[in-house]
Amino acid sequence: MEIQKYNSTAIIIHWLMAIMIIAMIVLGLYMTGLEKGSDERTWFFTLHKSIGLTLALLAITRLIWKLCSTSPALPEYVAPRQRKMATATHHLLYLMMFIQPVSGYISSSFSGYKTKFWGIPLPHWGSKQPELNELFTEIHEISAFCLIALLVLHIAGVIYHLRKKESELFKRMWFS
Ligand code: HEM
Numbered sequence: 001m002e003i004q005k006y007n008s009t010a011i012i013i014h015w016l017m018a019i020m021i022i023a024m025i026v027l028g029l030y031m032t033g034l035e036k037g038s039d040e041r042t043w044f045f046t047l048h049k050s051i052g053l054t055l056a057l058l059a060i061t062r063l064i065w066k067l068c069s070t071s072p073a074l075p076e077y078v079a080p081r082q083r084k085m086a087t088a089t090h091h092l093l094y095l096m097m098f099i100q101p102v103s104g105y106i107s108s109s110f111s112g113y114k115t116k117f118w119g120i121p122l123p124h125w126g127s128k129q130p131e132l133n134e135l136f137t138e139i140h141e142i143s144a145f146c147l148i149a150l151l152v153l154h155i156a157g158v159i160y161h162l163r164k165k166e167s168e169l170f171k172r173m174w175f176s
């Protein structure tokens with residue numbers, strides 16, 4: 001059967017972002033457990049912010065690419081309900097790719113610390129405002145758990161099709 005694949009730019013960005021986002025979830029959960037005020041905590045927070053802001057730039061690139069190219073049509077045997085589920089999950093994943101770094105950046109801006117992007121200090125527009133810092137930290141935390149739930153759903157969908165021997169669906173988003 002002829003497989004309609006995503007183009008190579010979409011595939012590269014998908015897997016690069018998938019690895020980075022999964023690493024960021026692990027990193028975020030790990031670093032928040034470190035001792036407050038320790039050098040280790042500061043180092044990991046700084047790294048988390050730089051990778052997170054890089055992900056925001058990748059998400060913008062990805063969205064522009066997505067809007068400028070046509071996604072391959074799904075094979076006909078995919079049931080309408082599954083199509084709707086996959087589309088809804090993909091749209092929500094796109095939304096999370098933005099909510100996650102933006103909420104992190106805004107919460108950091110109200111923390112009283114300067115946010116650096118790979119060592120470059122960004123304009124410090126937000127003063128230390130504990131209430132706003134707490135609000136956006138909470139949004140960041142809730143959206144992280146929504147992102148994890150969506151990811152579980154997304155991967156469960158992939159496994160479901162692989163188990164039904166419909167591996168061409170996975171190959172649409174794979175190299176070669
Ligand atoms: C944080 C990690 C991930 C995010 C944010 C993500 C997001 C997305 C999005 C938005 C799409 C739709 C592509 C588009 O139309 O632009 C997609 C497709 C796809 N993803 Fe992921 N993904 C992630 C991880 C994974 C993982 C770990 C797997 C493999 C187990 C995977 C397998 C696939 C496959 C096979 C498709 C193509 C589905 C199709 O045939 O239409 N993704 N992903």
Ligand code: HEM
Nearest residue numbers: 024025028029049052053055100101104105108140141144
């Ligand atoms: C896609 C990108 C990102 C992902 C997946 C991610 C994920 C996470 C996770 C899972 C946590 C731990 C749960 C929590 O306490 O919220 C966390 C914490 C945190 N993230 Fe992110 N993050 C991202 C981007 C960013 C960005 C861009 C910044 C700032 C510039 C940032 C700043 C923070 C801070 C300051 C915390 C600690 C919050 C606290 O004190 O509890 N994150 N992140």
